Amino acid sequence: MPAECWLNSQALNKAGNDAIFSWYAKYKNAVLGGHNAINATVGSLLEDDGSLAINRAALKAVKMSEDVEFASYAPLKGLPSYLDLSISLALGHERSNLEDLGLHMTSIATPGGSGALYLTAANLIESGQKVLLRDRHWAPYAGFIAGCNLKMETWPLLPSSPSETPFFDQSGFEQSLQSLREKQSKILVWLNDPAHNPTGLSMTPSGRRACLESMVTSALSSENVGHTLVIDAAYTMYAEEPHGWAETIREAIHQGMPWPENLLVCFAVSLSKSHTVYGLRTGALVSIHPEMEAVKRLETVFGVTGRSTWSAAPRIAQHAMSVLHENEESGSHWSTERDRLKAMLDERRNTLLQSCQNYGIELNPTHDGFFAWLESKDSVEIATKCAKHHVYVVPLEHGIRIGLCSLRASDCDLFASVLSQFIG
Numbered sequence: 001m002p003a004e005c006w007l008n009s010q011a012l013n014k015a016g017n018d019a020i021f022s023w024y025a026k027y028k029n030a031v032l033g034g035h036n037a038i039n040a041t042v043g044s045l046l047e048d049d050g051s052l053a054i055n056r057a058a059l060k061a062v063k064m065s066e067d068v069e070f071a072s073y074a075p076l077k078g079l080p081s082y083l084d085l086s087i088s089l090a091l092g093h094e095r096s097n098l099e100d101l102g103l104h105m106t107s108i109a110t111p112g113g114s115g116a117l118y119l120t121a122a123n124l125i126e127s128g129q130k131v132l133l134r135d136r137h138w139a140p141y142a143g144f145i146a147g148c149n150l151k152m153e154t155w156p157l158l159p160s161s162p163s164e165t166p167f168f169d170q171s172g173f174e175q176s177l178q179s180l181r182e183k184q185s186k187i188l189v190w191l192n193d194p195a196h197n198p199t200g201l202s203m204t205p206s207g208r209r210a211c212l213e214s215m216v217t218s219a220l221s222s223e224n225v226g227h228t229l230v231i232d233a234a235y236t237m238y239a240e241e242p243h244g245w246a247e248t249i250r251e252a253i254h255q256g257m258p259w260p261e262n263l264l265v266c267f268a269v270s271l272s273k274s275h276t277v278y279g280l281r282t283g284a285l286v287s288i289h290p291e292m293e294a295v296k297r298l299e300t301v302f303g304v305t306g307r308s309t310w311s312a313a314p315r316i317a318q319h320a321m322s323v324l325h326e327n328e329e330s331g332s333h334w335s336t337e338r339d340r341l342k343a344m345l346d347e348r349r350n351t352l353l354q355s356c357q358n359y360g361i362e363l364n365p366t367h368d369g370f371f372a373w374l375e376s377k378d379s380v381e382i383a384t385k386c387a388k389h390h391v392y393v394v395p396l397e398h399g400i401r402i403g404l405c406s407l408r409a410s411d412c413d414l415f416a417s418v419l420s421q422f423i424g
């Protein structure tokens with residue numbers, strides 16, 4: 001194998017092109033070849049004309065920043081105004097209610113939501129242990145996990161029989177929690193909700209409540225096992241309930257749910273999609289716990305980890321988005337822009353669902369965000385046949401990811417008619 005003499009054993013496992021980029025390249029080649037191709041491959045939100053959708057308020061805030069904000073380092077843990085903003089972005093209108101209920105929050109700026117996920121993998125579980133996630137998930141999770149010398153355990157995305165929580169498999173989750181608890185000193189759960197990538201699934205209030213209660217029960221039953229629930233909120237601003245998790249936590253505490261000392265809830269915040277600043281690599285890890293000392297200690301540990309991994313997170317979007325949201329007028333401009341983009345996604349999703357129904361295609365439940373999903377064992381074969389008709393999707397391990405973020409509503413009928421010819 002080439003380069004073997006330099007690569008360590010972990011590096012030797014790193015192979016291949018990212019499937020998403022390689023299928024996007026096939027679409028681009030078709031366009032260069034003069035074909036009227038349909039693109040459902042990209043993971044960034046595109047306007048109907050194929051250009052990148054940009055939140056004008058966020059872009060204006062960046063452009064209005066002083067030169068020094070582009071050039072300087074940010075403080076190692078992040079700009080204080082941004083850290084405050086990131087907590088509000090995670091918790092929304094529930095922030096003050098949660099503070100009144102005695103919860104404490106700290107935040108640390110990270111290079112995107114990816115940086116936030118990395119901080120949890122690097123610090124909140126022991127080397128060699130398993131991170132718990134759903135069996136359909138964003139593919140790069142596997143790389144973060146392997147890179148930190150961890151393994152993964154999964155539970156089913158959907159319950160196998162009718163359930164009170166149709167979009168959360170509580171019994172599968174509890175079984176996994178129990179088996180991990182018996183073997184591990186720490187439990188780390190990554191949950192990409194709402195607007196899950198790659199399906200667009202969003203859990204309901206009863207599903208969120210059931211999940212939180214399972215974590216609490218598990219933590220209470222094994223007080224020496226540290227439990228962390230990380231809500232990966234990368235697409236939350238395009239969901240019907242962007243702060244549903246904060247609402248669930250507030251309601252549960254109001255109704256007497258105890259908060260075990262060994263339970264930590266974190267939010268992996270990403271500005272990539274919410275503010276359409278993908279390339280400015282800005283996110284945050286927000287930690288929530290009733291004890292101030294606990295979250296302060298985590299803040300220090302995360303800060304030290306960031307220092308020795310990426311130094312400080314980039315400054316410009318931290319600064320610009322703090323200024324944007326401090327001002328009522330620019331803040332509401334951002335909301336109006338976000339609402340327009342959300343409405344575009346909603347229209348595409350509704351049209352696709354209708355078209356799929358017309359052609360007898362059964363998609364997975366899909367509610368919010370950038371994607372929809374067709375479960376399939378033959379995803380590469382189907383995607384290859386669709387490509388012959390200039391319809392481009394991303395074949396992944398258990399199915400086909402349909403990027404609503406790049407699929408025009410007016411193309412949905414043709415899209416579904418082509419897809420329907422190749423599914424079993």
Ligand SMILES: Cc1ncc(COP(=O)(O)O)c(C=O)c1O
Binds near residue numbers: 111112197
């Ligand atoms: C599920 C999920 N989580 C986290 C991220 C992190 O994004 P970023 O690092 O750009 O903020 C993404 C980006 O595509 C994602 O799809």
